[in-house]
Amino acid sequence: MNSPESLEFSYFPGCSIATTAMESNYSLMQSCHILGIHLQELEDWNCCGSSSAYSLDPELGFNLSARNLSLAPPDRPLLVMCPRCLHHLRHTHLDMQQDPHIRRAQERRWGRPIPPDLEIIHFLEALVRFGLGNLKKGAARSLNGLKFVPYYGCTLFRPPALQRQKYYQAEMENILAALEGKPVHGAYNYRCCGSFLSAVRPETVTSLVNEIIGSAVAAGADCLVTSCAMCQLNLEVRCTATRKLPIFHFSEILALALGAKDYEDWFTRHLVDPRPLLEDLGLIGPPLLPRVP
Amino acid sequence: MSQPQSPTKTSEVVIISEVDRYFAREVNRRSHTDLNRCYQCRSCGNGCPFVESMDYPPYGVIRLVQYGLRQKALECATIWICVSCHTCSSQCPNAIDIAAIMDTLRSLALEERAAIAAPDILAFHLEVLRSIERYGRTHKLGIMLRHKLLTGQWFKDVDVGLRMLSRRKLDLMPSRVKAVNEINRLFLPYWRVKPR
Numbered sequence: 182m183n184s185p186e187s188l189e190f191s192y193f194p195g196c197s198i199a200t201t202a203m204e205s206n207y208s209l210m211q212s213c214h215i216l217g218i219h220l221q222e223l224e225d226w227n228c229c230g231s232s233s234a235y236s237l238d239p240e241l242g243f244n245l246s247a248r249n250l251s252l253a254p255p256d257r258p259l260l261v262m263c264p265r266c267l268h269h270l271r272h273t274h275l276d277m278q279q280d281p282h283i284r285r286a287q288e289r290r291w292g293r294p295i296p297p298d299l300e301i302i303h304f305l306e307a308l309v310r311f312g313l314g315n316l317k318k319g320a321a322r323s324l325n326g327l328k329f330v331p332y333y334g335c336t337l338f339r340p341p342a343l344q345r346q347k348y349y350q351a352e353m354e355n356i357l358a359a360l361e362g363k364p365v366h367g368a369y370n371y372r373c374c375g376s377f378l379s380a381v382r383p384e385t386v387t388s389l390v391n392e393i394i395g396s397a398v399a400a401g402a403d404c405l406v407t408s409c410a411m412c413q414l415n416l417e418v419r420c421t422a423t424r425k426l427p428i429f430h431f432s433e434i435l436a437l438a439l440g441a442k443d444y445e446d447w448f449t450r451h452l453v454d455p456r457p458l459l460e461d462l463g464l465i466g467p468p469l470l471p472r473v474p
Numbered sequence: 475m476s477q478p479q480s481p482t483k484t485s486e487v488v489i490i491s492e493v494d495r496y497f498a499r500e501v502n503r504r505s506h507t508d509l510n511r512c513y514q515c516r517s518c519g520n521g522c523p524f525v526e527s528m529d530y531p532p533y534g535v536i537r538l539v540q541y542g543l544r545q546k547a548l549e550c551a552t553i554w555i556c557v558s559c560h561t562c563s564s565q566c567p568n569a570i571d572i573a574a575i576m577d578t579l580r581s582l583a584l585e586e587r588a589a590i591a592a593p594d595i596l597a598f599h600l601e602v603l604r605s606i607e608r609y610g611r612t613h614k615l616g617i618m619l620r621h622k623l624l625t626g627q628w629f630k631d632v633d634v635g636l637r638m639l640s641r642r643k644l645d646l647m648p649s650r651v652k653a654v655n656e657i658n659r660l661f662l663p664y665w666r667v668k669p670r
């Protein structure tokens with residue numbers, strides 16, 4: 182990333198980021214603003230299909246993803262925040278690359294061209310390109326040895342069709358370690374968070390989530406950091422263990438290290454209040470107003 | 475860990491004249507993967523985080539398909555429990571897209587009106603699709619409320635719902651796609667779509 186143009190991205194937030202996980206969106210915007218990364222929200226984007234469309238009708242999921250691609254400007258990479266949306270959009274795009282007939286059919290359907298060489302990347306990949314050195318230069322505070330579990334859930338497990346694609350998603354610990362956080366190993370970093378079963382079969386997901394959090398506690402972590410908003414929600418909502426840990430969106434910790442100031446707005450939206458931990462480490466100041474328990 | 479039994483382990487009798495010899499071929503074609511490569515090493519069963527809630531482990535479902543036991547495969551609970559996390563396929567030595575097989579079996583079960591082993595999960599997915607059809611996006615609060623109303627499980631989970639609401643995790647106003655007719659069209663057969 183040498184030329185300034187290459188910091189221009191179109192941006193696909195996805196439904197969870199636009200609703201239940203607004204704090205992830207805010208902190209991402211802050212981080213990008215500080216780093217000079219310019220995000221242009223994809224005009225009139227729609228749901229990528231989420232698990233449900235692919236579960237009941239894979240063709241519907243494909244069409245929904247394809248519409249998003251028909252909205253993407255060809256001259257800049259499409260940056261995606263949610264790892265699941267990323268898989269769906271990439272998979273759809275790959276199918277259209279491999280078979281131009283499929284692409285043409287979709288172009289006819291939407292009456293818009295679909296850029297065949299569109300690059301679709303995750304936010305973490307944008308940061309890797311930005312460079313750890315540059316990131317460190319932009320940091321306003323040290324993370325003071327915050328002990329975190331980099332929790333990936335299933336986000337790194339890809340369907341076989343995508344296994345040969347280039348991915349830079351396993352970078353949370355490198356980036357946060359560069360900002361002086363301390364990654365903790367030995368927890369269930371890759372155990373799935375339960376996905377939609379959290380809404381339908383809470384008991385199943387509760388025992389799974391308790392195992393994950395328990396493993397993080399046993400490994401000596403103070404918190405978990407995740408790149409997926411659904412993981413963040415499930416780990417918070419479904420934990421019934423007595424010792425709960427704060428669960429951060431990756432973008433929140435990044436924005437904090439980069440010196441963002443509006444963190445109260447994000448942290449009040451958490452179900453497990455992360456502020457006492459961050460105060461103890463001197464990462465945020467004391468509260469301005471007394472807290473409602 | 476208490477894993478469900480593989481169909482190959484039970485003493486169930488498979489009546490050859492009743493099996494569907496074309497089933498595996500059909501599933502392969504629709505899921506774009508090759509389940510004949512499965513040699514029942516069972517890695518997928520060890521990796522799957524939800525195997526304890528399933529009636530057949532993932533390799534068991536593949537076995538059902540290999541044996542042509544159509545009805546058993548379409549009526550099992552496993553295909554509904556599977557969340558497509560791909561933990562299994564990342565551990566499969568033959569790179570079989572197991573989640574795609576589950577997707578295919580689920581679609582077939584719906585098309586053929588097979589008995590649904592997990593109606594609660596189907597109801598949830600239908601709610602999500604309703605939200606996509608109406609707004610072009612998924613709208614968490616609407617989905618949760620309607621799902622609870624339909625399945626009568628709201629009170630079971632009322633605590634979490636209220637906690638999420640109080641932290642404004644569930645937004646009240648759905649954001650919607652402007653060109654929502656483009657989305658609606660996807661839910662109609664092509665001969666019902668009005669010309670542009």
Ligand code: SF4
Pocket residue numbers: 511512513514515516517518519532533536562565566567568569570572
């Ligand atoms: S891991 Fe692959 S080869 Fe082994 S049993 Fe499962 S599907 Fe079959």
Ligand code: SF4
Pocket residue numbers: 521522523524525532555556557558559560561562563572573576
């Ligand atoms: S994709 Fe389905 S079968 Fe495979 S590990 Fe995940 S839940 Fe289990």
